[in-house]
Amino acid sequence: MFVRTGSSPGRAHPLRGIAQRGVALLAAALLAVTAALAGAVPAQAAVPDRWGFAYLQTPTPAPGTILETTRQWGGWKAGAPALWATVDQIGIGRYRVRFPLTASLNGAAHVTAVDNAPRWCQVFQTFPSGTDQIVIVQCYRPGGAPDNSRFVVDYTAASGVLPPGPDAFGYVKANPVGGLISSYNSVGAGNLVSQLGTGFYEVRLNGLGTALLDGNLQATAEHPNLPRRCKIARWTSTGGTILAYVFCFDPAGAMADSFFNLTYHRQRPIFGAVxxxxxxxxxxxxxxxxxxxxxxxxxxxxxxxxxxxxxxxxxxxxxxxxxxxxxxxxxxxxxxxxxxxxxxxxxxxxxxxxxxxxxxxxxxxxxxxxxxxxxxx
Known part of the structure; x- marks a missing residue:
């Protein structure tokens, strides 16, 4: 079967409600660097302020390995072209990715496993380290045991608003009960996350929608203790708002509460720059x-x-x-x-x-x- 572009958008189907449940909040180690961070890296043009992407080719890298240079780049390259993103393996299936000059407390990260075998990778933790941004990635095999894997990872932090136009960009990083940890909205209208049930979340990206279902979504689970997977169950555009429904699961496939990152982008790439x-x-x-x-x-x-x-x-x-x-x-x-x-x-x-x-x-x-x-x- 070969499918080519045509002219008609698809329609999503309604979801059933799921019983509501709460979970304890994690006090992540993101609160440490606040005052120093503001002066550490000069402010750049809004949308995004700082961004980077990278690919891990070798699932057992040597310490300080420079990630593949044909599949990495970042906003830091404009002022520091000699710097590259690097990786350290710090456990089975666990990797510390360092994006230079990208430090932020208000960003979102995404990761996708690259493997012929069944694997998934999630964000374990993100935090600034001096002027750099750390994204710790954790990968698993079926059943939830940690396992090594290749992966692609990106990180973005944005501020300000876009002038009126066809493009839009927004993201959220949410905790397991739907509280916002990070958020960005390119029209300044704000975002909202609500937990509707166990592992079931509604994300409202206000003002970013159009009359048509338009643009692209990416969602990635984040958890510092437990294996989790998250995906988009349904989405729609209504009254200028993008509504995205996120389902998160444990390794057995049962719905389970999780931190997660979600990004919406229209006529811009996943990291927001254009x-x-x-x-x-x-x-x-x-x-x-x-x-x-x-x-x-x-x-x-x-x-x-x-x-x-x-x-x-x-x-x-x-x-x-x-x-x-x-x-x-x-x-x-x-x-x-x-x-x-x-x-x-x-x-x-x-x-x-x-x-x-x-x-x-x-x-x-x-x-x-x-x-x-x-x-x-």
């Missing part, structure tokens, strides 16, 4: 060809089923220089989606070979997904 980059693309598999399918260079994005739960994604005309990809599963089941292998460039075409989806037991299974890609130029 012009540069001028080469980026995103899609939502149930509605390929609608407003949720975007290619900044006018290329025709496509998806081809390449196996059970495997999808070859082709993004023409946007494959330049340093690049990144993130994937988030869509739907109400505990299934999740990763990258089977690192994405490849052939001329200016990007081949993601493949998005690969699994059920809670680790068997490949068909599933819808959001995918987002960007270069650095």
């Amino acid at each position: 012009g540069p980059p001028n080469r980026f693309a995103y899609l939502w598999s149930p509605a390929l060809g609608g407003a949720t399918d975007f290619n900044s260079a006018g290329g025709v994005n496509s998806i081809m089923v390449s196996g059970v739960g495997q999808y070859l994604v082709t993004l023409p005309l946007v494959g330049f220089r340093m690049t990144t990809v993130q994937v988030t599963a869509f739907g109400t089941t505990p299934d999740y989606c990763n990258l089977q292998a690192p994405w490849l460039l052939s001329g200016s075409t990007v081949f993601v070979r493949n998005v690969i989806c699994f059920n809670a037991a680790g068997a490949q299974t068909p599933n819808n997904f959001f995918l987002t890609y960007s270069s650095n130029v």
Whole structure:
């Protein structure tokens, strides 16, 4: 089956309510650096203030390994081109990624496992370290045991508002009872997270919606103690507000409370910067060809089923220089989606070979997904 862009957006289906439950708040180690941080890194242009992306090619890296230089970049490069993001392995499946000159207390992080075998990776913790930003990633195999894995990771912190236009950007980092830890809204209208039940959250991104269901979403679980997976169960645009419903699960596939990061971006890449980059693309598999399918260079994005739960994604005309990809599963089941292998460039075409989806037991299974890609130029 080969699908190409057309002209009609998809529609989501209503969800049932789930019994409400609370969970204790974590006092994360994000409160430490407040006064020093303001003067440590000069303020940059808004949206975003600081950002970076990187890819771990070797699941057992040596200490201080520079992450692959063709698949990393960041806002720090404008003033410090010689600096690179690095990684240290600090446990089984646990990695400390350091983005230079990116320190912030108000950001969001995303991570996607890259493995042919069933694996998932989540954010363990994020915090500033001097002028750098640390993102600790934890990866698991089915059943919830820690395991080594390749992965792609990004981090963004933004402030200010965008001038009126077709683009929009917003994110939240929420705690397990729906409280906001970090939040950004590019029209300044604010965001809200509500817990509707165990592992069930409504995210309201006020003022970022359009009359059509438009743009792209990414969601990533975060937890310092327990294995968790989060995905988008449903989303809609109503009255100018993006409503996104997040489901989070434990390793067995039961809904479970979790910290999570969610980012919405429209006609901007996942990390929020634009012009540069001028080469980026995103899609939502149930509605390929609608407003949720975007290619900044006018290329025709496509998806081809390449196996059970495997999808070859082709993004023409946007494959330049340093690049990144993130994937988030869509739907109400505990299934999740990763990258089977690192994405490849052939001329200016990007081949993601493949998005690969699994059920809670680790068997490949068909599933819808959001995918987002960007270069650095």
